[in-house]
Amino acid sequence: MEKRVFRGDRISELPVHIIHHILYSTDLDVKEAARICILSKRWYFCWTSRPNLIFDLVQGCKYMPLENYLKLVDQSLRSHVQQNLHLEQLSLTYRDHRQFDSLHVDTWIALAFKLNVRVLEIYASFLRSYSLPHVIYDAKNLTTLRLRNCKFEFDISTTHIRFDCLEDLYLHCVRISDAQLQRIIDRSPFIRNLSLVDCPGIDKLQVSGPVHLENLIVQLCKFDSVIVQAPNLQCFKYVEHHAVRPCKIDILDGYNTLRTLVLCGARITDQQFRDVFYKFPNISELDLTSCLQLKNIEIQSEKLKKFTLVRMESLEKVTIQAPNLLEFDFEDDLVLFSSMDPFSSMDPSSLERSQLNFLSLRTHFGSVDSRWYTNLHHFVQKFNYSKGLILAIFCRKVLSILFVPLIYAIIC
Structure with a gap:
């Protein structure tokens, strides 16, 4: 008996969640997605029901017409709400568009929270900071929050904040005060990763209390001081360029857990460095870049495995006893x-x-x-x-x- 060979669309027979993963992993723009959607009704359904909604006003090197962008985001979110679909991620990127009304973003965030979104990313225009709506402070299912060029405007004495599941907080060019940040940290019991890049409004950074915090990145923030009390801290990165004034860095906990220490542009003296390295004996990765006050570096460690030195202009002597480097x-x-x-x-x-x-x-x-x-x-x-x-x-x-x-x- 002859074997029958069927030439069909085998990919379309894949489970929906696998097709969702394919669509998400290939990073398709709108035009490419439209071509895929005409393959079959199943592909169209998979595209419109995907759990990761990622929208960028710029497609390739060209701006999408603003009207098309607004319509696309609005229809996609409302369709998810009407069908009560799962929403894992919402990512909104809109660059330097003077006619963009931030009220649209307020509406989209509210719709996303109706769907219990877990990952929210807002990359706002550099022409105008986006003021975050109050609905964002009661995001009890949110696990990841990434913000660029936004600003927090809430009263710490009256605003109810609830980030019960938040694990990752990334702030880039975000205006926030010392007290506001500490309140968010206090209301985020499971926060693991905190990244602050070029965030105005904070003079003295104090991260106190998060028992699950593992990674802290402070970059280009021009703080007067950084005081960290996190018992399970594993990685601390401080990056500053052309610092006008010295920043006092004091890590008050995590003595046995800190594994990675990166200091770039830190105004730290020889004695201060010795004190830090003595206090954290389990550091396995050390990166020192443009720490111009360091002249004599002394390292004695059996745990150090990776060591980086870059542009240390004042360096005179390095004494290393690290048999496992x-x-x-x-x-x-x-x-x-x-x-x-x-x-x-x-x-x-x-x-x-x-x-x-x-x-x-x-x-x-x-x-x-x-x-x-x-x-x-x-x-x-x-x-x-x-x-x-x-x-x-x-x-x-x-x-x-x-x-x-x-x-x-x-x-x-």
């Missing part, structure tokens, strides 16, 4: 480095990966003092027994890059 990244100006060797006591024999980047602002390598080559060769010899090394030298004018992935024995 596996990764080392270093970046410096070629001329400055040629005048000294801050790693005279370093033992890199345990390293599995090293990357050394040197930048030359001179017009070409020939204009650099010839001592740079001698000192560089001496420095690279330290990695003779490490398993792998990437050496990169960047010259500005020629725009040439000497990029040599190697086992050191190849160039000895």
Whole structure:
């Protein structure tokens, strides 16, 4: 008997939740989605019932007509409400459109909360901050809140706030006061990740009480002080550029849980760094970038596995006793480095990966003092027994890059 071969649309036979996942993972724009929807009624149903509604006013490199954007978002949300569909994520992005009325966003957020949305993302126009509606403060099912160019306007003494399930809070260019942020943290008992990027309105950041907080990122916020009391903190990242005034950083808890410490542009002294590293003995990943007051770094740790040093202009000496160090990244100006060797006591024999980047602002390598080559060769010899090394030298004018992935024995 001959075997019958059926040539049909097997993809359309997949379960609805798998098709939803395909549609979500492929990051389709509106035109591509429209093409898919004409494949069959099933695909059309899957597209209109998808649990992840992501809308961007910019499609590719072009602005979608505002009227079309408003209609698309409004119809999609109202259709979900009418059919009582599950809504996992609502993401709204609208850039620099002067005719955009924020009342539309108020309505969409209210509709999303009727559907118990779990992930809410609002990326507002940089031309005008979006004032968050009061309905957002009673989002008892929300797990993730990502905001850009928004502002919190609520009275901490009268506004009822309830973030019973909130785990992730990301604020970028969001205006919020010290007291407002602390109130949100107090009303978010399960918050795990908190990220603040360029948030005006806060002078003294105090994060106190969140027992589940694991990751805290503070970037470009120009705070006077950062005081953290979180017993299960695992990662702390502080990034500041061209700080006008020093920021006092004090982590009062998490002594045994902190694993990752990133300090970029922090005005921290040698003694302050020693105190911090002594207080957190389980740090496994350390990143120091442009900490210009650091001159002598002393590290003694059996837990440290990754160490990064970038643009430490005042650095004179690095003393490292880390027998389990596996990764080392270093970046410096070629001329400055040629005048000294801050790693005279370093033992890199345990390293599995090293990357050394040197930048030359001179017009070409020939204009650099010839001592740079001698000192560089001496420095690279330290990695003779490490398993792998990437050496990169960047010259500005020629725009040439000497990029040599190697086992050191190849160039000895």
